[in-house]
Amino acid sequence: MLPEAFLSRLQEILPPNRLGDVLATFASAPAVGFRLNVLNAALAGVTPSDIERRLAAEGVAFAAVPGVPGAYSAPAGARDALLASGPYADGFVYLQNVSSQVPPLVLAPAPGERVLDLCAAPGSKTGQLAMLMAGEGEIVAVEKVRPRYYRLRANVAAQGARNVRFVLGSGAAYWHREPEAFDRVMLDAPCSTEGRFRTDDPETTRYWSERKVREMRRKQERLLFAAVQALRPGGTLVYSTCTFSPEENEAVVDRALRTFGDAIDLEEPSLPDVGPVAGAAETGLSHWKGRDYDPRLTRTRRLLPDGLLEAFYVARLVKRRGTVMERARR
Numbered sequence: 001m002l003p004e005a006f007l008s009r010l011q012e013i014l015p016p017n018r019l020g021d022v023l024a025t026f027a028s029a030p031a032v033g034f035r036l037n038v039l040n041a042a043l044a045g046v047t048p049s050d051i052e053r054r055l056a057a058e059g060v061a062f063a064a065v066p067g068v069p070g071a072y073s074a075p076a077g078a079r080d081a082l083l084a085s086g087p088y089a090d091g092f093v094y095l096q097n098v099s100s101q102v103p104p105l106v107l108a109p110a111p112g113e114r115v116l117d118l119c120a121a122p123g124s125k126t127g128q129l130a131m132l133m134a135g136e137g138e139i140v141a142v143e144k145v146r147p148r149y150y151r152l153r154a155n156v157a158a159q160g161a162r163n164v165r166f167v168l169g170s171g172a173a174y175w176h177r178e179p180e181a182f183d184r185v186m187l188d189a190p191c192s193t194e195g196r197f198r199t200d201d202p203e204t205t206r207y208w209s210e211r212k213v214r215e216m217r218r219k220q221e222r223l224l225f226a227a228v229q230a231l232r233p234g235g236t237l238v239y240s241t242c243t244f245s246p247e248e249n250e251a252v253v254d255r256a257l258r259t260f261g262d263a264i265d266l267e268e269p270s271l272p273d274v275g276p277v278a279g280a281a282e283t284g285l286s287h288w289k290g291r292d293y294d295p296r297l298t299r300t301r302r303l304l305p306d307g308l309l310e311a312f313y314v315a316r317l318v319k320r321r322g323t324v325m326e327r328a329r330r
Contacts, residue, residue, distance in 0.1 A: 002026060002197055003205055013244050015282065018304055025305040027199045029076035033098040033308060034062075036070060039131050039160035040091040051092045058085050065308075067272025069105065070131075071098045073308050091158060096124045099195070099303050099312040102277060103188055103240040104128040106269040106316050111136035113183040116230050118171040118223060121148035123155035125188055130161035140182070142167045142174050172222040175229035179324045184236050187227045189220045191241040191248050195311030213245045220252045228260055228317070229324055237317045238269075242310055244302070246288040249313040253284075253300060254293040256317070263323045266296040269316045280304045284315070 007023075014022055036048050055062055061078045065071040074082050087093045104125050109115045111134045120126045120141035129139055141156065141164050143149040149168045156164050167174065171187075192213050198204045224239055231237050241248055256264065272278050284300030286293050300315040 001202075002199060003208055005210060006194065006197070006205070006208060009210075010244060012288075013246065013285070014304070018282070021306070022304050022311075025307050026197055028307055030310075031076055031308040032074040032079045032082060032095065033065075033101070034072050034074065034082065034093055034095045035101060035128065036072070037092050037094045037127070037131070037159055038070075039127075039135060043160055044090070044092075046092060051087045054087050055082075055085055055093075060085050065098050065275060065277075067275030067277055068098055068101060071101050073098065091160065094124070094127065094159060096128070097310045098276070099242070099280075099305075099309040100124060101128060102271070102303065102312060103238050103314055104132060104186065106271070106314055107184050107186055107236060107238040108270070109133050109137070109184050113137045114181065115139045116174070116178075116182040116185045116227070117141045118174065118185060118187045118227055118230075119143065119190055120166075121145070121152040123152040123159070125186060126152065126156050126164060127159035127161050129186060130156070130159070130163055133163065135161065135163050137163060139164045140167060140174075140178075141165070142169060142171045144168070144170045172219075172226045175226045175324075179229055180232045180322060182230050182232060182235060184238075185227045185231045186238055187223055188240045189223055189248075189252075190216065191220070191243040192216050192245060193242055194244045195242040195305060213247050216243075216245075217247045217252060220248055221255050224252055224256045225259065228256060228264060228319065231319045233319050233322050235319050237264075237319070239315045239317065241313045243313065244311055246285050249302070249315075250285050250288065250293050250297045250300065251291075253315045253317070254297060257294045257296065260323055263321050264317050264319050266299045267316045267318055268299045269301055269314050271301060271314075276306055276308055277303060280306050280309050284313075
């Protein structure tokens with residue numbers, strides 16, 4: 001069962017016409033999202049078409065996800081066959097929910113750029129960023145929890161990414177080492193993970209509470225402050241979570257907008273206009289629990305779960321001018 005307080009909040013967050021479908025996803029077996037690991041494939045002289053043919057020959061049911069470049073889905077019942085397949089064993093297939101693949105695509109890093117991945121473990125988005133950059137440029141991947149840091153290193157190495165520098169340390173403090181030094185910053189923030197709740201698995205909701213949501217918000221605000229400070233003027237930042245809570249989503253971005261004023265701005269994320277992501281996207285809230293947010297928050301997007309997609313929130317920010325010296329003078 002899902003917590004009653006969570007269900008009550010969900011009724012206020014979601015449009016009434018979407019509530020029933022979203023609630024049904026908590027009880028159904030989700031489809032499997034994955035992407036092709038083109039870095040490993042290129043090293044082996046293998047093309048995406050080669051990988052597709054091998055999966056089909058092994059009887060794995062799969063389909064490309066319309067609108068999301070490089071994303072694939074497989075039915076829930078095909079998960080074991082996918083994990084047992086030759087392409088998976090060879091490191092050419094990487095399991096990653098399709099919603100989780102959206103923030104790196106919205107960030108859109110280019111080869112040769114410097115990118116900061118501020119809360120990088122377990123490394124799914126780090127590897128995807130390296131793939132989008134064709135292995136060129138530099139990604140600085142920061143993780144402060146030691147076991148997660150070592151998992152991050154192993155996971156990224158297994159994906160064939162060679163342009164990643166790993167840092168064991170606090171994401172909230174890293175900007176002091178390299179202020180305004182990055183072309184792009186990925187902040188997939190730690191959150192209450194409401195998008196991964198399951199009615200048949202009490203462990204997924206065991207630690208959830210409204211107090212926990214408030215605690216996560218304080219951490220997220222510090223991390224987003226740090227992300228802005230690490231971003232160079234003219235650069236792009238993506239803030240994302242896998243939770244529904246406006247306190248962890250719109251409220252966090254609203255705080256950053258109020259803190260930095262016209263030095264930063266929100267842009268509409270370039271989401272697909274076809275396929276499941278297009279159908280799952282809802283505009284960000286401009287009002288919650290008696291509080292009005294900056295009207296630009298409607299430029300952010302909440303992805304609603306649909307049996308393939310997990311719940312996600314995505315905001316794309318741009319930096320208009322420097323902030324570090326200004327903040328230091330205050």
